[in-house]
Amino acid sequence: MSKVHNSVTKAFESVYFECVKYGEDRSGTKALFDVAFYVRDPTLNTVHTPWRNYKTSYGEHEMDWYDSQDRSPAIIGQAAGIWARMGKTLNSNYGWQLHRNGQFSKIVNLLAADKHTRRAVMTVYNGREVDDYAEDTPCLLNLGFNIINNDLNMRVHFRSNDIVYGFCNDFYTLSQYMFRVLRLLKYKVYPELRLGYIYWIADDMHVYKKHWDMHEKGYPDMTHG
Helix, strand or coil: CCCECCCCHHHHHHHHHHHHCCCCCEEEEEEEEEEEEECCCCCCCCCCCCCCCCHHHHHHHHHHHHHHCCCCCCHHHHCCHHHHHCCCCCCCHHHHHHHHHHHHHHHHHHHCCHHHHHHHHEEECHHHHHCCCCCCCEEEEEEEEEEEEEEEEEEECCEEEEECHHHHHHHHHHHHHHHHHHHHHHHHHCCCCCEEEEEEEEEEEEEEEEHHCHHHHHCCCCCCC
């Protein structure tokens, strides 16, 4: 049975300490494998842990970058230096990925046509495109949606997820897509539809070595480094 957390803050703290305590030393990280948990209230999507010092303003900036579908590091690279070091074409702009071939619109229409559909899935990482990932490999595999007992739920599946940098930003931004799907379906199609849970899956959840003791000393600014 997967753990259930009421908020992303509780999820972050639980997984962080599990990684630090039980994680396997691998490639400069402490890693746990096949991690999965629920976040009961996706509206509590900002990590408020003091020693993490997550900046919501950065999350909003990253979401705006997703909406722009700009794959260059020109703007996002100024906000977080890691993007500027990942090449000229960024495959990790999830807004561009999720709107490729009209994916986002199609899953909304699938849910509108059949609230029990099992096909409401958007994919990001694509094994057929591995040759295009020389500079920037997407960490997100897919987003999936279902409606159970009149609740809209979202499943998020990562092949690789850093709990400190990645997870905090990813939860904040990807939850926005859940809210958008809910609003579109609720307006006329399913007026009684409610916001459900987010089920988070990471094949490899990890903490980088430089963050193993951050809960003890903290960091003044933690966006993407």
